[in-house]
Amino acid sequence: MPSDELAISLYRIGAIKFGRFKLTSGIESPIYIDLRLAITHPSIYRQLVKSMADLLSGFNIDAVAGIETAGIPWASMVAYELGKGMIYVRKEAKEHGTARLVEGDLRQGMRVAVIDDVVTTGGSIIRAIRLLGATVAM
Template identity: 35%
Template sequence: MVCLLKELAVQLFDVGAVRLGDIEAKVGRRTPIYFDLRVVVSHPKIMMAIAQHLQILASEIDHDILCGVPYAALPFAAVMSVNTNTPMIMKRKETKLYATKKILEGVFEQNQKCLVVEDVVTSGGSLLETVHTLRKERLSVTDAVIVLEREQGGASVLKANGVDVKSIFTMSELVKILRDAGRISDETVEIVSDHIKECQFGMKDNFEHIIQ
């Protein structure tokens, strides 16, 4: 399993899902390392590998249905659904303004246990927003499986809101694998490590208004 994880990490780097540089992140701060897992949809073998690793994490969690956080995590959730014959629902970015006017697409029942699938957790905001929507629809949400935990406080924010997160990689694990594989330098590992320590998120930065 460890060898397979190392292979996956290198593949993600080689296809451009892991990028280095002084990059502006979604939350408006600069980051020395950026993850764009949307490119994985063009690499079916990598997408399957990610889904299989997420399935291993999911196998330890009691759940009835899956929901991927739009949009990057939707392909992973879809592959997991097909592979495990687990029903999936989809959260819309905005409520449908005509016909059914749904925010969730798919079939579900109140109190079903919904496992959320996400690509990357930094502040936890996107995942929290999805959790809030699912709970408003009377679904039980206590767990999420993700590809990468950036170790910048998002997992703690989610934990404080009743969501346990299991990840394939943490940021520290990933950069060490890439260093050992000769893809990045020791200096880059240090820069990323310093960035993790300096850029921490918490509820004060976050989204108390989402979980009301």
């Protein structure tokens, strides 16, 4: 599906909206793209995952990391498409189990692509990158 058809499909399912939307960052946007809707439409989801995987295939990565919660299904499918491992970064540590903020087999020297469902200021992505770096430094 060409990118213009994909954009039309996203609009048809209500994933692209126009109006006034307050984002988590507090910034107001005239456009809102809700990729959580795309997950419930396999043909659209498949095309978006393939597009992301195609973009990342030119980089020498070892794993794909998703940010809890909405970034996890995207990272999982992109990692699968690329034949790479998947890691995820929690928003906060659980008080049970290992109480880790980073889940998965992350090792020193790994090159990791970080995926989230949306980026406004980049704060969540930067936090995830810092946590990934701190985890392998331990």
